[in-house]
Amino acid sequence: MQTVTKEMLIAKAAELLDNGSVTRVFGWQKGEFDYDVTPALFHSAAEMEKDFVWNDFCGANFSKYLIKDKGEGKVLVFLKPCDTYSFNQLLTEHRFDREKVYAVGIPCDGMADIRLIKEEAGEGVTGVDTEGDELVVHTLYDGDIRLNRGDFLAERCKVCKSKKHVAYDELMGDDGEIADSARFDEVAKLEAMSADERFAFWQNELSRCIRCNACRDVCPACSCEKCVFGNPKSGVENKAASDSFEEKMFHIIRAFHVAGRCTDCGECSRVCPQHIPLHLLNRKFIKDIDTFYGEYQAGAEVGSRAPLVDYTEGDIEPSKAVERGGANA
Amino acid sequence: MQVNEGFKPTIVAFCCNWCSYAGADLAGNNRLNYPAEVKIIRVPCSCRVNPMFILRAFQRGADGVIICGCHPGDCHYTSGNYYTRRRMSLLFSMLDYLGIERERTRLEWVSAAEGAKFAATMNDFVEQVTKLGENKRLEDLRCKQ
Numbered sequence: 001m002q003t004v005t006k007e008m009l010i011a012k013a014a015e016l017l018d019n020g021s022v023t024r025v026f027g028w029q030k031g032e033f034d035y036d037v038t039p040a041l042f043h044s045a046a047e048m049e050k051d052f053v054w055n056d057f058c059g060a061n062f063s064k065y066l067i068k069d070k071g072e073g074k075v076l077v078f079l080k081p082c083d084t085y086s087f088n089q090l091l092t093e094h095r096f097d098r099e100k101v102y103a104v105g106i107p108c109d110g111m112a113d114i115r116l117i118k119e120e121a122g123e124g125v126t127g128v129d130t131e132g133d134e135l136v137v138h139t140l141y142d143g144d145i146r147l148n149r150g151d152f153l154a155e156r157c158k159v160c161k162s163k164k165h166v167a168y169d170e171l172m173g174d175d176g177e178i179a180d181s182a183r184f185d186e187v188a189k190l191e192a193m194s195a196d197e198r199f200a201f202w203q204n205e206l207s208r209c210i211r212c213n214a215c216r217d218v219c220p221a222c223s224c225e226k227c228v229f230g231n232p233k234s235g236v237e238n239k240a241a242s243d244s245f246e247e248k249m250f251h252i253i254r255a256f257h258v259a260g261r262c263t264d265c266g267e268c269s270r271v272c273p274q275h276i277p278l279h280l281l282n283r284k285f286i287k288d289i290d291t292f293y294g295e296y297q298a299g300a301e302v303g304s305r306a307p308l309v310d311y312t313e314g315d316i317e318p319s320k321a322v323e324r325g326g327a328n329a
Numbered sequence: 330m331q332v333n334e335g336f337k338p339t340i341v342a343f344c345c346n347w348c349s350y351a352g353a354d355l356a357g358n359n360r361l362n363y364p365a366e367v368k369i370i371r372v373p374c375s376c377r378v379n380p381m382f383i384l385r386a387f388q389r390g391a392d393g394v395i396i397c398g399c400h401p402g403d404c405h406y407t408s409g410n411y412y413t414r415r416r417m418s419l420l421f422s423m424l425d426y427l428g429i430e431r432e433r434t435r436l437e438w439v440s441a442a443e444g445a446k447f448a449a450t451m452n453d454f455v456e457q458v459t460k461l462g463e464n465k466r467l468e469d470l471r472c473k474q
Contacts, residue, residue, distance in 0.1 A: 190426065199428025228381075249384045252423065256380050259419055284426050288419055308419070311411035313401060318436045321418035322425050
């Protein structure tokens with residue numbers, strides 16, 4: 001159950017559009033079903049009344065959209081706590097103009113994962129409503145099914161790292177706290193496996209990749225003007241042209257490119273059509289950085305120095321690092 | 330005792346122009362032996378080595394990759410090797426996480442005066458990789474068996 005309602009968000013947007021503070025609004029647009037939610041740009045309160053939606057499926061993080069937004073005047077953007085980290089990180093990298101944005105922080109009670117719901121409810125899910133701690137799933141064949149909401153949250157929300165907004169112009173509702181989350185448990189579980197088991201695990205996961213590039217396109221940290229994977233001369237810009245190398249290495253390289261800048265927003269895993277747990281690669285880097293160079297949360301503050309563009313004279317040597325970060329940690 | 334008898338690994342060594350590349354020269358001048366399987370690639374600084382180079386080397390058939398740079402504090406460009414150290418700590422740990430033997434990657438500090446250390450390091454590394462045998466894992470990562 002989200003504490004701020006859709007009506008409150010529309011009212012806030014209408015007020016700001018009316019008094020001229022903003023000219024457009026980034027918000028979630030409803031699709032065919034309750035859970036088909038699309039990021040969209042709204043220009044009037046009337047448009048928002050018609051299509052705007054705020055429910056348990058509004059996972060999309062709008063921070064990256066600010067880079068390409070080139071309209072007149074200010075843009076209103078609704079940010080959930082985890083989105084504000086990406087927002088700060090992009091500001092640190094000078095990717096958009098802070099003056100052109102009016103950020104409204106909204107509390108988030110976690111987002112549901114439609115894939116988990118469909119696995120449980122079976123075929124023909126036509127809609128999902130939230131009633132308190134329960135999800136009411138409307139289905140074609142089995143009528144309404146009531147599920148415990150907490151069990152069907154997205155993985156990233158079950159281990160939510162922060163309910164606290166780190167950037168906003170205005171806050172709706174109450175701010176939360178930074179959580180002491182168990183988000184590295186999965187990584188630790190993998191580390192505890194043998195090398196062969198780990199290899200089998202990743203081979204199984206990465207073999208499903210269809211190189212749709214959705215993870216790259218949605219990632220707020222992957223916002224280079226020119227991407228190494230988008231160079232037509234390299235012959236690796238899409239699946240059809242890619243040689244075997246890129247398919248294998250794509251995810252390792254991508255994870256490395258965002259290492260130290262990844263805020264662990266979990267968008268990569270959310271959009272993956274093949275359900276590859278990509279966040280486990282990013283979290284491994286975050287966990288290692290925390291272990292080797294001290295705790296670091298990308299985006300926690302604007303202007304912080306990312307671990308990979310910094311050093312100290314007494315840094316750990318790679319030979320020792322593998323032992324500490326790896327299976328024998 | 331030699332396991333994998335007859336197996337000759339392919340080793341790619343990225344050597345910094347200002348230290349270990351000269352170190353390799355010195356090893357040669359001093360008539361020190363190191364295995365011919367080591368293919369040296371000269372780079373202007375160890376921090377020139379993009380993590381992609383290492384993955385690419387593995388994909389193109391290398392069995393082991395070693396990076397040699399100046400000792401911390403001695404970088405020709407002041408701080409390049411410090412960045413290398415951070416990058417490689419993370420990359421090697423990630424490769425280990427993906428189930429690729431950690432013994433196939435190494436970072437060593439070898440100065441221009443350390444011809445003997447260069448030869449000893451290479452001998453040791455080649456022996457280590459020979460024991461592991463042929464590297465198939467990086468090539469296989471995408472192909473489910």
